[in-house]
Amino acid sequence: MNTVLEVKNLTKFYPEVKAVNGVSFSIEKGICFGLLGPNGAGKTTTIEVIEGIMPPTSGQILYRGKSRGTRFREEVGIQFQNTELPAFLTVKETLETFRNLYGRESDMDELIEICYLQEILNHDNRKISGGQKQRLLLAMALANDPELIFLDEPTTGLDPQSRRHLWDIVRNIKTKGKTVVLTTHYMEEAQILCDIIAIMDYGKIIASGPPEKLLEEQCNGIAVILHENVDENTLNSIQGNWIRMKDGVEIYPENLNDCIRTLMDLEINLSKMTVRPQNLEDLFLKLTGKRLRA
Amino acid sequence: MEFFRDRAAYGWNLLFPFMIIIGFSVMFNEDQQIMYKVGVIIDSSTTQTHDSEDISVSAIEDHQYRNFRKTKYIDFIEFNVFSPALEKLTHHRIDLLINPRSKHYWISRTSPKGYIVERLLKAGVENRKTLYKEKKISGREIPYSEWLFPGILGMNIMFSALYGVGYTVVRYRKNGVLKRFSVTPLKPYEFLAAQIISRLYLLFITTLIVFLGCTLIFGFKCHGSYLSLLALFFLGGFSMVSVGLVVAARSSSEEFANGILNLISWPMMFLSEVWFSLEGAKPWVKTFSAFLPLTHLVDGARRIMNDGATLLEIKYQLLMLAGMSLLFFIAGSVSFKWNSN
Numbered sequence: 001m002n003t004v005l006e007v008k009n010l011t012k013f014y015p016e017v018k019a020v021n022g023v024s025f026s027i028e029k030g031i032c033f034g035l036l037g038p039n040g041a042g043k044t045t046t047i048e049v050i051e052g053i054m055p056p057t058s059g060q061i062l063y064r065g066k067s068r069g070t071r072f073r074e075e076v077g078i079q080f081q082n083t084e085l086p087a088f089l090t091v092k093e094t095l096e097t098f099r100n101l102y103g104r105e106s107d108m109d110e111l112i113e114i115c116y117l118q119e120i121l122n123h124d125n126r127k128i129s130g131g132q133k134q135r136l137l138l139a140m141a142l143a144n145d146p147e148l149i150f151l152d153e154p155t156t157g158l159d160p161q162s163r164r165h166l167w168d169i170v171r172n173i174k175t176k177g178k179t180v181v182l183t184t185h186y187m188e189e190a191q192i193l194c195d196i197i198a199i200m201d202y203g204k205i206i207a208s209g210p211p212e213k214l215l216e217e218q219c220n221g222i223a224v225i226l227h228e229n230v231d232e233n234t235l236n237s238i239q240g241n242w243i244r245m246k247d248g249v250e251i252y253p254e255n256l257n258d259c260i261r262t263l264m265d266l267e268i269n270l271s272k273m274t275v276r277p278q279n280l281e282d283l284f285l286k287l288t289g290k291r292l293r294a
Numbered sequence: 295m296e297f298f299r300d301r302a303a304y305g306w307n308l309l310f311p312f313m314i315i316i317g318f319s320v321m322f323n324e325d326q327q328i329m330y331k332v333g334v335i336i337d338s339s340t341t342q343t344h345d346s347e348d349i350s351v352s353a354i355e356d357h358q359y360r361n362f363r364k365t366k367y368i369d370f371i372e373f374n375v376f377s378p379a380l381e382k383l384t385h386h387r388i389d390l391l392i393n394p395r396s397k398h399y400w401i402s403r404t405s406p407k408g409y410i411v412e413r414l415l416k417a418g419v420e421n422r423k424t425l426y427k428e429k430k431i432s433g434r435e436i437p438y439s440e441w442l443f444p445g446i447l448g449m450n451i452m453f454s455a456l457y458g459v460g461y462t463v464v465r466y467r468k469n470g471v472l473k474r475f476s477v478t479p480l481k482p483y484e485f486l487a488a489q490i491i492s493r494l495y496l497l498f499i500t501t502l503i504v505f506l507g508c509t510l511i512f513g514f515k516c517h518g519s520y521l522s523l524l525a526l527f528f529l530g531g532f533s534m535v536s537v538g539l540v541v542a543a544r545s546s547s548e549e550f551a552n553g554i555l556n557l558i559s560w561p562m563m564f565l566s567e568v569w570f571s572l573e574g575a576k577p578w579v580k581t582f583s584a585f586l587p588l589t590h591l592v593d594g595a596r597r598i599m600n601d602g603a604t605l606l607e608i609k610y611q612l613l614m615l616a617g618m619s620l621l622f623f624i625a626g627s628v629s630f631k632w633n634s635n
Contacts, residue, residue: 051477052476052477053473053476053477053633054633070479073477073478073479074479076477078474078477080470080473080474082470083469083470083471083473083474084469084470084471085471086466086471087300088295088299088300089295093295098478101475101478101479101480102478102479103479140474144478
């Protein structure tokens with residue numbers, strides 16, 4: 001059986017909000033599955049219910065075809081979005097503590113190498129940087145040589161270099177045949193790391209599939225960005241969709257050449273125009289009518 | 295490991311008991327212990343009238359005064375002028391005012407200590423007709439600091455157990471460390487057992503250091519068995535840790551936990567006979583005190599250390615501590631949650 005995780009009609013309701021409202025997906029072994037969506041979409045709640053932090057209101061979660069139990073706890077590694085480290089312990093001691101909680105353990109040296117912890121092994125947890133802390137949290141998630149790894153927004157708050165460092169680690173994990181479930185609100189991260197993505201909003205999955213296929217099916221055009229104040233009549237005369245930004249407008253034309261020609265005819269200033277392929281953020285915008293980072 | 299690297303907490307746990315013992319030994323040195331203050335007018339030419347209804351004046355005999363002057367633990371303060379002395383008497387800053395030359399004394403009718411000192415003054419006269427005969431008793435005199443020492447050890451155990459376990463677990467829950475543990479194969483009872491065992495181990499070390507230090511510095515002795523004392527402290531420590539677990543069972547608010555721990559520890563500190571005996575206290579106070587684990591820990595420790603009691607002789611204290619430990623441990627374990635949600 002290649003299906004590692006199956007989620008069927010998962011719901012999690014609170015008195016005032018339906019945080020997860022009928023989510024279903026299955027994850028095959030060895031892939032990186034991304035749960036993409038803005039803050040408040042229900043990604044973390046979905047993941048935490050699957051991890052067992054909180055019970056679902058309804059629905060079923062199967063690990064390797066069976067209900068989660070001891071095997072799930074032994075074989076799953078988790079990195080939470082916001083977690084402090086045990087105070088007064090060093091990086092090495094923290095890793096050893098968590099390794100000792102499991103029946104199966106990763107090779108310590110390999111773990112240190114994968115997560116680039118060599119230089120901070122003897123540092124107090126309170127004295128490491130944000131990027132180092134995220135790498136240690138990731139190492140803790142790998143302490144039991146897991147089959148399935150949950151990473152909840154692992155790069156939030158990191159600088160670009162630290163973020164890319166972490167991406168390298170996740171790619172490395174994938175090469176070892178591990179299955180990764182990643183939640184993120186960075187579309188670039190999802191596009192680079194994930195084999196399959198599911199886009200969430202208001203507790204529901206609104207699209208899922210390989211990123212390239214989703215873009216090809218729903219968002220295969222070009223985006224034209226104009227840092228000019230263009231009036232609505234002009235925009236409506238261009239075939240395609242558009243959205244007003246704070247400092248300009250983004251146009252998704254059906255035909256790029258016609259769009260440029262129309263703008264030139266109307267003597268719109270094109271000196272600050274940029275053109276790019278549409279991305280997951282555009283897809284999200286198309287599906288929900290709002291930007292991913294809202 | 296966290297305890298030994300947290301130098302502030304580590305230092306506090308070790309230094310605080312020493313500071314208390316040193317301070318109280320100095321303050322309550324037997325030679326300096328003053329119970330009452332009596333003003334003595336040495337210049338009889340000053341005016342000695344007053345118009346306060348609270349102040350009464352009576353006559354005394356020479357021999358009464360002479361006997362009274364020999365009374366220990368009374369500070370006789372000399373005044374040249376009557377008015378300020380009377381003012382102090384009115385405000386209960388002195389307990390009795392006496393003029394040996396005019397053979398008068400003044401007390402405040404509203405002062406309980408003044409009442410006692412007056413009785414001492416009047417009792418200073420030999421009375422051949424008295425019906426009571428003096429009987430001498432034998433026994434070892436226990437200085438206050440030595441009486442206090444078991445209480446300080448017990449109090450130290452209480453604070454270390456309550457805050458070391460209760461506050462720590464709440465902090466772990468607040469910052470997500472418990473949440474991280476909850477997704478490992480670690481079971482709640484394993485986590486709680488680890489907390490209890492590690493804290494008892496630390497309590498043993500810190501109590502031993504304080505005990506040995508005070509023994510060396512002040513010459514305190516344990517007149518009973520050290521093993522009995524160890525068993526009592528172990529059980530007392532376990533009961534305190536269990537109380538801490540109840541407080542920490544579900545809360546993730548450090549402020550709330552701190553408040554609850556203060557609410558528990560302060561009454562225990564003052565009503566468990568750590569600092570003073572509750573003899574003479576109201577019955578409901580004594581009843582309340584009997585429900586506090588620190589009361590039995592301190593009482594048992596005093597009986598062992600000061601009176602040489604055996605474990606059999608303190609079985610009541612041991613049973614109470616065991617019962618409370620079981621009750622609090624079960625309550626804390628059953629109500630424990632990894633998360634506050």
